[in-house]
Every structure is written in C-alpha cells, then in structure tokens.
Amino acid sequence: MSTDVSVIHTERKDQIHRKGEGDFDLSCNRDSLAGAVSQRACVFCGSRVVLYPIADALHLVHGPIGCAAYTWDIRGALSSGPELHRMSFSTDLQERDVIFGGEEKLHKALDELIDRHAPKAAFVYSTCIVGIIGDDIETVCASVAEKKGIPVVPVQSEGFKGNKRAGYHAACKAMFRLMGTGDTSGIPILGINILGDFNLAGEMWIIKDYFRRMGIETVACITGDGRVDDLRRAHGASLNVVQCSGATMDLADMMKKSFGVPHLRVSYFGVEDMAESLYSVAHFFQDKDPGIMDRTRALVKEELSRLYPVLQEFRKALTGKKAAIYVGGAFKAFSLVRAFRLLGMQVVLVGSQTGTDEDYRELYEITDEGTIIVDDSNPLELTSFLKEKDVDVFVGGVKERPIAYKLGVGFCDHNHERKEPLEGFIGMANFAREVHSSVKSPVWRFVPRRNGRV
C-alpha cells in the first residue's frame, strides 16, 4: 500500500523525507501551518513540563483556569519527599482582571500561598493573556520575594511566543536565576548535576543509583525529584550530564558560560546509549579518580548479565517486526532507533514535533533505506504512513495512542504517560516487555485489517 499523497499539503512536502529518495534536506523548525491538526503545543506547555517536577516549589499559573487545569498532575514526575508540585494553583483570571489587570490578584495569591505552604521558592508562569494585558509580573515577583524572603521567579511562558522549545528556554532562564545563590561547600570533586530527566516512573532514581555505584554524587536533579536548594548550589558541581535534545540544554550552556561548568550530552535509553553515557562520565573523572573506569565496567557488566537473557527472549519474539516513532524531541528518537535494532526490529517511520536540522541529519544517518523521516506531522499523515509501512508498534504520546489503536497497531507511550521506567538497563527490559505486550497482543487477531496475523 502506498501513501495517499492527497493527505500531504504542498507546503509540507519538504518536511517529509524518504531515505533513499533524493538528497536529504528536511525543512524543520518552522511555524506550523495555520489550520493544521498539529501535534505540537505551546511555550507555556514547554515551561510547565520542565519546571513542574521541582517538588518543593510553588507553581502558580497566572492566567485563566484552563492553563492550570490541563497541566494538573498529568505527568508522573515522582517525588521522594514533598508533593506540592502535584497541586494546581491558578489566579483564575476573570474578565474584570483582563480589563483592569491581574497584578493585584497575583500579589494576593502569592502572599497567601507562600504563607500557607512555606515553599522553598515560587515559580510564576505567565500565559498568553498576561502577555497581552501586560501585567508586570517581574515587579510583582520581586516585591513578594523581598517581603517573604524566598526566590519568586517569573517564567516568561506566554503561549503564543513560539512552540514548546521556546518554553524550555524560558524554564531554563527561570532556573538559572536560582543558580549561584546557594552554598557549595561540601560538594565532592566527583559531583554532578543530572539534567533533562523528569523522574517519570522513578527513572531519575535508577540513573542516580548508577552514578552512586560509580562513586559519583548527584548535586542537583534537574528537574525530576528536584529541590530548590539543590538548584541553588548546582553551580558547585564539576559536570552537567544532560539528557534530551531541547529541554535543559540551554541551562547547561548558561551554566558553562557563567560558572564554567562543562557538560556532556547523554541518553539513558537503550543498552548502548546507557553504557556509553556512564563511560563518558567515568572518562571525564578518570584523572580525579583512576578507579572509576573499573567500577563503571563492573557496573555495566553486572547489569548486562542480568539484562541479556531477558532481552534474548523478547528478541526472539520481536525480530522482523516494524516500528514507527513520533516523539516531542528528536533526541529521544536516536536512542529509540538503536533500541529497536537491538530487539531485531526495523524502524520504518521516525519523526518529531520540534527536531532541529542537526537532529534530522543524525536521524538520516542512523536509519535504514526507505525510512520515512518527518517533522511536525499530523494525524492524517501519520495514519497514512502507518498503513503504508504496515507497522506493528507505534511509539508516541497521548494524542497518537488512539490513532494507532483504531488502526489495530500496537503502542508504547514514551512520553508523560509511561507507567514503567524505560531508562537505564532495567528500563530496556521494561521497554522490551512493553513493546512485546502490545505487538504480540492477541487483540490484533480480531482486527479486520490484519486478517488473523499477529
């Protein structure tokens, strides 16, 4: 079956590439077409997902109720202590506030919340409407901070000012304001910050434990299971270990520039990438601690000896099956491509909402001939690709799941709604199990299109 070309808008043709058909020059980082059923979100969304896991901070959404309601505890970012981040606080702006301004309301709300919950810091998110009516949240925040003696940080996350990536940047800027304000004494030489992990299903804890076994202390978790005081002294770490393409890279850059903290880009997903990440960090500290390489090798060996027998079983069952990937940031897709290969599976479609030119070139390098590479896709295109490639499992987020299921295609949530940790060596086993549970489900036998095939 070939793709129904009528579903692809002329202006989107250069955002789709089939490897093997002509030179690779994918257009990306463009505003979505007006009228598109885009899977993308807004600036506020980007800021909110990055900052929300900081569990002992107050997160106040300054805007109408929707922005707070739709982001109320929808991401399973676990905390080992406080749970303040799981509540939804909003100034719930009304028409009157839109006309006369919402600054006074914001001030009152902050006063009350800080008095009651005694948070370590407050983040105040501005939304579309705040950008339009021109509330000076910077001044309000400064005045409350002075009165209450805690950092009150404005997050410039007006929805219309770009896409999710702009929101990541705003979140990084907000966090950066906390850095350099805490006491760094007692931080060991082998001290790192973990950036770009949100502790979904407890993943941060797995990664932190690997580093602990290597002899490395984590200074700040950014932001999964995050704490304000840790952020304030994060500049005292020797290294920033950064995962994910967009979310916290800007923060690492700012920290490098201002505090000279170097960074390494890593991925904790899949066996090769996970091991490679640990080795690169070990390598960084080799001069300071010559034994670290051996400890890391021992760790990887121990984990792999546990993991391989499990993976072999899944590999047997999954070899030759086809996978499609459509995720928020493209960086995650690199690891996914390799992970599927490890399971003997073939990736036939890969795309993202916010990938950069560099991201897509790398994807082009690591994928097989015939693979479709796509930027900022929509349900019609995705449906058409899934059918054309006769995919067995689709990896995506909340809006893609029901589309896959309606077509009778397996699904794995690699986004907010993951229920099992997918990072680390154990995560690879979980991932294999999840893919297996969906690909091999007997339910697909009942789907007309597949004629009893599973």
Added chain:
Amino acid sequence: MLLRHTSKEIVNRKALTINPAKTCQPIGAMYAALGIHGCLPHSHGSQGCCAYHRSTLTRHYKEPVMAATSSFTEGASVFGGQANLVQAIDNIFTIYDPEVIAVHTTCLSETIGDDIPQIAGKAQADGKIPAGKYVIHANTPSYTGSHVTGFASMTRAMVDYFARSSGQRSDRINIIPGYVEPSDMEEIRRIAVEMGVRIILFPDTSNVLNRPQTGRYEMFPKGGVTVEELMSTGDSRTTLALGRLASGSAARALDTRCKVPCEILDLPIGLNATDAFVDALRKAAAVSVPDTITTERGRMLDIITDMHQYFYGKKVALTGDPDQLVSLSEFLVSIDMQPIHIVTGTPGKKFETRIREITGEVPHRVNIGAPGDMFLFHQWIKNDPVDLLMGNSYVKYIARDEDIPFVRFGFPITDRIGHSYFPTVGYRGGMRLLEKILDALLDRKDRDSPEESFELVM
C-alpha cells in the same frame, strides 16, 4: 499526596483557585462541535490550547480527537489573527475537507479583539469556503464561565447558524441533550425511538467519541447531527432542552428565531428527572409511554426497593458541573442519601438556590460551593466527613487520602472506562448509577467488617 498540603482550617480566598473543579470554555465548545457530523473544530488561538483540549478529551474518551488551530505567533498577537484564520480555513478545506469548521475563540484572540464573523466573511469573499460548506463560530474567552458555558455557546451557534423555518411544521422534536457523554446521547435517542418519537438530537457525539475498533481510522466518523438536520430544527414541533445551563440558551434561541417552543428540563439522571423527561416527551409528541419503558422504570425502582436500607442516611460529597449536580443531588435525596458537600467550579446563583431547595429536607448542614474548587471540597470533607464521594478522576486523591469510597462521575475520567459506553441518564442509566453506588458502599462494608460479622448475603 494532596492530603499533607491541604489544611483543615478554611480561609476565605479571593485571588486564587486551587485544584479547579472546572476548566475553560474552549474545550466545551470543541466537545460540542465534535457532535456535528463532518465537523472539524478549530481553535482560534495559540497551538497549546488546541493541544491541551485534544489531549484532555483523548484521555477521557480514549479516542482520537481532531481539531485544528490558528497557530498564533507573536505577530498574530500584535496584528490580529485575521491572516491566520483565513489561511487556516483555506488549508482545512483543502486538506481535511470537512462539512463544517466550527471556530471557537480563546482568551488570546478575544483580548486582541478578533471579529470571527468578519474574518469568515472575508474568507467567503475570497472564495476560501467551498459551496455547501460552512464556517460557524462561538465566542469562548477562557476568562469567563467554564467548559459548560463554552459547550452551551457552541450548541447555541448551531441554532444561530443553521436553524431556519420553512413555514411547514414537522412532527419532529428537538432534543438538546446537554453536556453529557456519547453513551448518554445514545440512550436519550433510544428512549425516544422506543416511544416512537421522531427527534433531532444536537449535538450528538455518539459514534464520534465512542467508536468501534474497525481497523480503520476515520477523521470524520459516521456520528454527529447533520447540517441538514440542524437546518430543520427550526421546523420542529418543540424543543426539549436537558440541563438549563448547557442547553437553555440554544433552546431559547430556537424559540426566538423560529418560534419553536421549548421546555427546559433537568438532565434525566435519577428517577424523578427521568420521569419528567419521559413525560415531557410523551406530551410533546402526543404518544403514550410503552410498556418497555415502564418496565425499565419498574426495574430501577425494584433495585431501590431491594437495597434501600443500604442507602439510608449515607452522607455524600459530590463535585462536577451544575446541570449534573442538580439531578444527581435530587436523585441521592430521593433514595434517602444525604448530599452534604456540593461543589462546582462554574459560578451560578440559580444553581445554589436550586440545590438549597433540593436538599431542604436533608437533616444535616449542606455546603454548596458555586464557584468552589477541590481544595475547598477537601477541606469541607475533612471537617465533616462523608460515606461516599462522587466526582471526576481528580477526586481519587481525596478518596485515597481520606479513605472514602468513591464513584467516578463527570469530566474528566482519565483512569477508568465505561462512561463512553454505559449511560447514567434514563432508567437504565439510573440502574447503573445505583449499581456503582452500591458496589462502592458494599465493597467497603466487606472490607471493614470484622470476621464474625462478614456477611454472605447483603
């Protein structure tokens, strides 16, 4: 969880909503628009609004939810969204080819003052709207009302844009089902069909948001009220509007525009409200109630009879939307339960008065929050505990922290299935609600009974 940050002491809050018991207007407008056949809802605002609404509806229905967005940028926010919307209309008809585009506004486009009819007029003049296709709109700024009023506005837009009178009265009855589930809309239709009444039901999200697995994905599923049907609502004999807040405005507009008289009823949840609905339908269509419906009613009554001791005096805290809460409270009172904390995020004085009337005989102090939020709801529960909680999935935090039996009801339900397929309206829906309430109460009794009084027969 929420418990440790929720204090028992209640202070009066003016500047702040904590754990909302509502959300914003546009999502209600989007949901209503999905109840038109072949309609693509369109969010005139930033991309995030549309993404959030689609995600939230998807979590609730476990269905693909399609909607487009004007994808506002900084430029559009300064110079107005006309260019975006005209281009969007053009792109949508070219690529997705819906019958109708239903535009709703957002806080952003409302505040910069975009005039949707003027923009749609421009698109029309520029030839961007193909013949026989339509662009309708509702104003749904997020800073007024709630998702319920957004639903009401889009439902009313269906009347404003489509209803016309040909001068010839038909024998059909319009039913506006209110902000209820696709399963409820299906059940309302079934009852009407069972009674031999020809109806136009709008909006109608059944077979849109509770589709079967067919191995195919259809952007525009077979469900939904058609444009043709919407046009002929102006010729119908009468309109029954279920739920004052969600359906009243559309019903009154039909009366004003096309002189179709209307009757505004409570949502048919529970025995009394369903009786009132069936009776209104009987009178409006001049039919008699068939035995099948009487039997259903008898069965529902039979359950209440058999189990009435278990309902006796049980205190309930419920949260949700006004139309639902009115009928639900009345239902609970009618089976001898005591709704004592009732919270909606949607403001409304009439609601409060109505709930006061309904709970007048309850021998306990009744707290009503309109608007209230779930933080206040939780505080009330802490101060005056209850035997049962009813509300959307967010109530499960309170249920867990306070260890109280919980029946899911309302929007959104993100952690259980059933609401898309099994109604809570009508007698059958009432039976389902009774079963759910009893299951929750009796499971708890089983869990907590000491061994010696653990009972087989209940």
